[in-house]
Amino acid sequence: MVTATLGGILIRGSEALDCAASRRTMLSQLDAQDLEPQIQSSQGSDGQGCFIQFKLSQRSAEAWAPACDTLGLAQTLGLDSQNKAADLTREILLALLLGPVAFEFPSIAE
DSSP states (O other), X not given: OOOGGGOSEEEEESXXXXXXXXXXXXXXXXXXXXXXXXXXXXXXXXXXXXXXEEEEOHHHHHHHSGGGOGGGHHHXXXXXXXXXXXXXXXXXXXXXXHOSSOEEESSTTO
């Protein structure tokens, strides 16, 4: 069973092939946000099937959100989340990747 200590984003797949495709898709989306180099990913399986986990690297997490405090992300990274949709998307994605409890999605489409 997956425990809540995994953190970050957890995407499920029905088969290992689904997980591999989901991993490639997610890494491509992260690369579009210039985040792929700061991401750690791992693959596993449990009673519910296979999953891929994505987290922000420890180094980036400590630099951008010390003690997992995401309230200052926009300021730290110079994002204008109030006026720029792309900056808001980046801030939300980073907050999800920094989460101490996994945000679980049934598929990459979610």
